[in-house]
Amino acid sequence: MMNPSLPEEENDVPMPVIKPGERDRSLAEEVRKRSGTNFNRCFQCRSCGNGCPFVQAMDYPPNVLLRLLQYGQDQTVLESKTIWVCAGCHTCSSQCPMAIDMAGIMDILRLIAVERGVAIAKPNILDFHEEVLRSLERYGRAHKLGIMWRYKLQTRRWFSDMDTGLKMLAKRKLELRPSRVKAIKEIEDLFKCYWREAK
Amino acid sequence: MSAHQQLDFSYFPGCSMATTAAESNTSMMKAAKILDLNLIELEDWNCCGSSSAQTLCKNLSLGMAARNLSLAPPGRPLVAMCPRCLHYLRHAQACLRKDPEIHRDLEERWGRPIPLDLEIIHFLEVLVRYAPDRLKKSVKRGLKGLKFVPYYGCTVFRPPDLGQEKCYEGEMENILRVLGAEPIVGAYTHRCCGSFLSATDPELVTPLVNEIVDSAVLAEAHCLVTACAMCQLNLEIRCNSLVRLPVFHFSEVLALALGAEDYEGWFIRHLVDPRPLLQKLALVA
Numbered sequence: 001m002m003n004p005s006l007p008e009e010e011n012d013v014p015m016p017v018i019k020p021g022e023r024d025r026s027l028a029e030e031v032r033k034r035s036g037t038n039f040n041r042c043f044q045c046r047s048c049g050n051g052c053p054f055v056q057a058m059d060y061p062p063n064v065l066l067r068l069l070q071y072g073q074d075q076t077v078l079e080s081k082t083i084w085v086c087a088g089c090h091t092c093s094s095q096c097p098m099a100i101d102m103a104g105i106m107d108i109l110r111l112i113a114v115e116r117g118v119a120i121a122k123p124n125i126l127d128f129h130e131e132v133l134r135s136l137e138r139y140g141r142a143h144k145l146g147i148m149w150r151y152k153l154q155t156r157r158w159f160s161d162m163d164t165g166l167k168m169l170a171k172r173k174l175e176l177r178p179s180r181v182k183a184i185k186e187i188e189d190l191f192k193c194y195w196r197e198a199k
Numbered sequence: 200m201s202a203h204q205q206l207d208f209s210y211f212p213g214c215s216m217a218t219t220a221a222e223s224n225t226s227m228m229k230a231a232k233i234l235d236l237n238l239i240e241l242e243d244w245n246c247c248g249s250s251s252a253q254t255l256c257k258n259l260s261l262g263m264a265a266r267n268l269s270l271a272p273p274g275r276p277l278v279a280m281c282p283r284c285l286h287y288l289r290h291a292q293a294c295l296r297k298d299p300e301i302h303r304d305l306e307e308r309w310g311r312p313i314p315l316d317l318e319i320i321h322f323l324e325v326l327v328r329y330a331p332d333r334l335k336k337s338v339k340r341g342l343k344g345l346k347f348v349p350y351y352g353c354t355v356f357r358p359p360d361l362g363q364e365k366c367y368e369g370e371m372e373n374i375l376r377v378l379g380a381e382p383i384v385g386a387y388t389h390r391c392c393g394s395f396l397s398a399t400d401p402e403l404v405t406p407l408v409n410e411i412v413d414s415a416v417l418a419e420a421h422c423l424v425t426a427c428a429m430c431q432l433n434l435e436i437r438c439n440s441l442v443r444l445p446v447f448h449f450s451e452v453l454a455l456a457l458g459a460e461d462y463e464g465w466f467i468r469h470l471v472d473p474r475p476l477l478q479k480l481a482l483v484a
Contacts, residue, residue, distance in 0.1 A: 111257065
């Protein structure tokens with residue numbers, strides 16, 4: 001529950017429907033194992049949410065997400081915007097009085113969301129990461145112009161943010177030609193672990 | 200001309216330093232040359248994996264970073280300038296220390312040793328640990344009168360799994376103070392610049408970047424100096440505040456103070472031209 005003493009506009013976190021009878025702690029257990037962080041120490045002080053620069057773009061603040069995880073609301077957690085909007089700046093982790101590595105938990109949750117193939121709440125962010133990986137697979141290095149070009153193709157947001165792209169081109173910040181790793185076979189081999197099966 | 204002994208380092212540029220932030224790379228190389236620090240680029244380096252590999256596949260992320268470690272010759276530290284590259288390289292080394300099996304697999308796969316005791320350090324740390332005397336002796340132009348906000352960004356000293364590693368907070372101020380500049384307190388120094396969200400959700404990043412730049416304006420700084428190439432880019436391309444400040448790469452002000460003359464080539468690549476400020480302070484003609 002949110003703190004009732006706060007003014008109403010600060011209480012605008014959507015209230016998920018929690019069905020206690022259906023509690024399943026398998027996701028919580030998996031996250032705890034893979035992140036190596038015991039988040040049951042969390043006492044909902046909200047330091048993580050208060051310090052997060054991106055919290056206004058999240059559907060649940062990080063502390064609420066932890067609570068949902070503890071209550072076994074797996075789908076709500078994995079399909080939240082929160083895990084994708086997190087940029088991994090670690091502000092939450094460094095501010096947590098209980099030394100919970102919140103950013104590490106977000107990292108594992110994104111991974112599990114991709115592995116389980118759930119609906120991704122911010123598909124544009126996943127598209128972006130996939131375009132970066134395509135570039136890395138092909139060249140071994142990030143070719144930013146190519147990444148942005150294919151990202152635009154994927155998301156069909158052609159004209160949004162056009163002026164920034166043009167400014168960067170004018171300042172020669174976007175290389176036209178990619179630079180490529182010579183031993184590209186060594187790079188291709190690394191991609192067999194995830195990429196091949198998924199496509 | 201110089202009385203210093205040349206010191207050798209391996210250097211990992213990373214994708215940003217090689218492209219979008221080429222001006223940071225050029226100016227760092229210039230400063231290193233003046234200080235007799237020999238940065239030898241890793242032969243056939245690849246991307247560190249970045250947050251994209253980290254998000255989608257841990258093995259891929261580890262492999263990408265570890266391949267770079269396998270390319271580093273023994274006996275000299277590996278230097279990175281990009282904080283995220285530094286983080287992923289160190290993270291990979293820490294993982295391989297914990298997991299001898301993967302370590303052996305990767306060594307066999309590439310037929311090259313991956314040294315687990317390789318020292319991986321940021322360029323700032325090279326200056327503080329290996330070159331403080333050289334720095335003092337090599338000041339030529341100086342930075343007198345330049346009031347700057349040291350903007351570290353979110354990564355240089357923070358990720359918890361690297362908690363035992365060196366902390367860099369304060370080093371930028373220490374170095375630039377030696378060179379005559381004046382650090383300004385009271386502005387945002389390590390609030391996240393938005394990272395990749397700048398590409399995917401610019402409308403979310405702009406107000407945050409504006410807050411960072413506005414805080415520097417309010418603190419009456421002339422400029423921000425960043426330790427991270429991506430921060431520099433985001434602070435420039437996403438800021439639409441009324442008052443905008445020049446955002447320098449740390450390496451640019453360093454090289455400038457040490458007397459570099461080829462700064463025109465770096466500064467024309469900035470969206471906010473820093474030259475009027477430097478002319479006003481009579482640091483450049």
